[in-house]
Amino acid sequence: xxxYAENELAPYISEKTIQYHYGKxxxxxxxxxxxxxxxxxxxxxxxxxxxxxxxxxxFNNAAQVFNHYFYFEALHKAGNENPLPxxxxxxxxxxxxxxxxxxxxxxxxxxxxxxxxxxxxxxQEKLEIWPAQNAENPxxxxxxxxxxxxxxxxxxxxxxxxxxxxxxxxxxxxVDWEAVEKRVK
Ligand code: MN
Numbered sequence: 001x002x003x004y005a006e007n008e009l010a011p012y013i014s015e016k017t018i019q020y021h022y023g024k025x026x027x028x029x030x031x032x033x034x035x036x037x038x039x040x041x042x043x044x045x046x047x048x049x050x051x052x053x054x055x056x057x058x059f060n061n062a063a064q065v066f067n068h069y070f071y072f073e074a075l076h077k078a079g080n081e082n083p084l085p086x087x088x089x090x091x092x093x094x095x096x097x098x099x100x101x102x103x104x105x106x107x108x109x110x111x112x113x114x115x116x117x118x119x120x121x122x123x124q125e126k127l128e129i130w131p132a133q134n135a136e137n138p139x140x141x142x143x144x145x146x147x148x149x150x151x152x153x154x155x156x157x158x159x160x161x162x163x164x165x166x167x168x169x170x171x172x173x174x175v176d177w178e179a180v181e182k183r184v185k
Contacts, residue, residue: 012170
């Protein structure tokens with residue numbers, strides 16, 4: 001279940017978008033994953049191991065399940081728009097300031113062609129903004145994910161139509177920095 005009500009992210013992400021994005025798109029990825037792994041060597045593996053070890057259709061669906069869990073888990077109703085201490089320190093160290101980080105991450109979202117995700121990943125104390133197409137996932141590349149932004153059109157088309165920039169601006173209002181802080185710790 002989502003850690004918030006379907007209407008709680010409005011007006012930044014509408015109830016209708018959550019109903020389709022969470023209720024239909026994610027649900028379809030889950031159904032497909034379950035069908036594709038049934039009776040295979042992946043059947044008893046935890047999701048992150050399926051993502052690491054599979055390829056083709058199973059990878060695409062399982063990674064989309066992971067990616068969406070990871071995305072929805074770190075959103076919350078508008079409140080604290082700033083990173084908490086550990087993340088603030090890492091962001092300052094790697095990008096100079098939170099404003100510089102936001103600008104670079106936003107730019108990565110704006111320039112990602114087609115469907116995909118923008119990830120913030122960590123290796124040791126080094127943070128990296130990692131844009132990825134389709135269902136691509138950092139676990140597959142031994143990178144530790146801290147935050148992700150869905151830039152598939154289904155994430156925003158009902159709310160902002162073709163205006164991905166407006167969606168990204170809204171995204172920053174509802175990132176749950178407490179969830180990100182837990183991940184980094
Ligand atoms: Mn999505």
